[in-house]
Amino acid sequence: MADDAVKAGGRPAAEGASKSERAYQWIAERIGTGAYSPGFRLVLGQIAKELDVSVVPVREAIRRLEAEGLVTFERNVGAQVAMVDETEYQHTMQTLALVEGFATALSAPALPAEALARAREVNQHMVECLDHFDPHRFTELNREFHAVLFEPCPNPHLLDLVHRGWGRLKTLRDSTFSFVPGRAHESVKEHEAILDLIERGAPSVDVELAARQHRLATLTAFLENRGAH
Numbered sequence: 001m002a003d004d005a006v007k008a009g010g011r012p013a014a015e016g017a018s019k020s021e022r023a024y025q026w027i028a029e030r031i032g033t034g035a036y037s038p039g040f041r042l043v044l045g046q047i048a049k050e051l052d053v054s055v056v057p058v059r060e061a062i063r064r065l066e067a068e069g070l071v072t073f074e075r076n077v078g079a080q081v082a083m084v085d086e087t088e089y090q091h092t093m094q095t096l097a098l099v100e101g102f103a104t105a106l107s108a109p110a111l112p113a114e115a116l117a118r119a120r121e122v123n124q125h126m127v128e129c130l131d132h133f134d135p136h137r138f139t140e141l142n143r144e145f146h147a148v149l150f151e152p153c154p155n156p157h158l159l160d161l162v163h164r165g166w167g168r169l170k171t172l173r174d175s176t177f178s179f180v181p182g183r184a185h186e187s188v189k190e191h192e193a194i195l196d197l198i199e200r201g202a203p204s205v206d207v208e209l210a211a212r213q214h215r216l217a218t219l220t221a222f223l224e225n226r227g228a229h
Contacts, residue, residue: 019057096165101212
């Protein structure tokens, strides 16, 4: 019963995994997909009931998630999903704009026509998401689009920095478009512009700047939205 519950969350439990590990995977999956949004209160007894386990392994899982920064615990409040750290988010986006922009520029000359076609296909799926907007689905597609462009980067150290940046974004909460849904329309247009630059063999500096400005525009939209509230 608990195994079924964990698998239903979209992440199969490792065979023989402890109850604590299964609870950790189950909760982390929901935080990652946004089912448990920032500030969501994690009621241990309720989670234990859903997983058909005692509260003990759930508490252990919560402590592990707290150590990773995904969950916070306050006296008289309890455990809740960590809120977005705006300063850390800003620093991560600025850094990612630099390293991902350069990685995309280095990848561009080696991208085959099939990769560009795949990127356009993903971007079209993003366009189709705009009418019935699902920010988490849009974000997943956005990650896939950019991965097509930067994964062929020949510099493994640079690629590692890009992966770290994306990983940090996911920890911070990757649903930026939940806060600035209007930004999504501009984002898909900018994707097309980046692809056009690559297809016509534009200078690498132009590709790098376009990719960098694309990410910084999302950051700017987020900060302006937060400042208006």
